[in-house]
Amino acid sequence: MKIYNTMTRKKEEFVPVTSGEVKMYVCGPTVYNFFHIGNARTFIVFDTVRRYFEYRGYRVKFIQNFTDIDDKLIKKANEKGTTVKEVAERFIEEYYKDADALKLKRATVNPKATEHINEIIKFIKDLEDKGYAYAVDGDVFFRTKKFKEYGKLSHQNIDELESGSRIEVDERKEDPLDFVLWKSQKPGEPGWESPWGVGRPGWHIECSAMASSLLGETIDIHGGGADLAFPHHENEIAQSEARSGKPFANYWMHVAFLNVNNQKMSKSTGNFFTAREILEKYDSEVVRLFMISGHYRNPINFSIELLDQAKSALERLYNSVNHLEYIIEAAQDRELTDEERDFANKLDGYRERYIEVMDDDFNTADASSVLFDIVRDVNIFIKESTAKSLAEKALGLLRELGQPLGILQRSTKGELDEEIQRLVEERQKARKEKNFALADKIRDELKARGIILEDTPQGVRWKRV
16 A cells, blocks of 8 residues: 655555554644535545555554634634633534534544643643743743754745745744744633643644654654645644654645635635535535545545536446345346356456555545446446346445445435336326426436336336346
């Protein structure tokens, strides 16, 4: 298995720290609002990565944090006249609702920053003792230039970084590049006792402290959205490796941006969508299929038209699932013919192809194409006369390969049959009303879904082909 490592900018063979285990840390949400569809893409990608590792036989320890103390949370609490804790607890609950709706597997642990204050304080104290951190007026800063490899993830040198626009101005810093590890308490803010006075952790430190506490000083994979590579992940590397003297993560994975209607998503331009808004109109599997339709390192464009295309594509897959479930009920339980054995071997070849593309840096776009190729061949080859065991094998393969992608796990028995029967009845009604254009449209739609209508003395019947 090969993973593209942002650190080295190349694909590398995956070798875990502990044989048979994968230790993953993925940056989670700041819980002050509902998460948006850009976040959803990142969450779905890493859920798929985790599922695929498990499919390949690894034991996965998957950590995704909740940032539950932050400037945004404090601002929200003040606006609502409530506490930071109440805001965080509400939106953690809302996160789980939306994550469950998207069929995201629950993390092994979802640590909260406020529940790891002791570990964070100890982490900062260790950095201070090693000369990497210094306190000023109750705030603690990291000496960035003391960590000689700073910039190695974003591939920028110190001069480039100093001239950048994302440096927080604070004249108390020894150097403009130094970043905050601990913030002194301001009026009306939550705070915790520390060696530097009452305060709260900076954003970057929480992930380093929780990752090392829960997974160890060197982890296998650290991931997040592309926007986190600098400064967040760069700072995590600096403070973690300055403290331990060991590599923080062996592989860095970053998910590219999601644009909306070919523009950067922004509330000001009105092209901003929460995951919940989309899930009110589209099935979660439609959203998942759309999100994995492009490689995770490539930006993708989001639009309602593209979601509708994903919906139609998912229907094609489920029509085949429904077809196979129907065949399994009707087919004979007999030995395979030579031709059927050849087809069974062809199905095994699809599994090999799927593993080959997923082993190549989790190429979900090509993996989903494998599913559509299976469906195409199944729809041509498997009929009512097919041996039952072959139909069962084909259905089992679709479910097996769909599982890491988070799709094709539900049964359609009765579900699609009722929908098809409703369309047949609508067509009959249209014919009686001499609305032949509508009748023809329904017939063509059914034909496209592999349904043929037959006129019999008992009325219209339908069958799959």
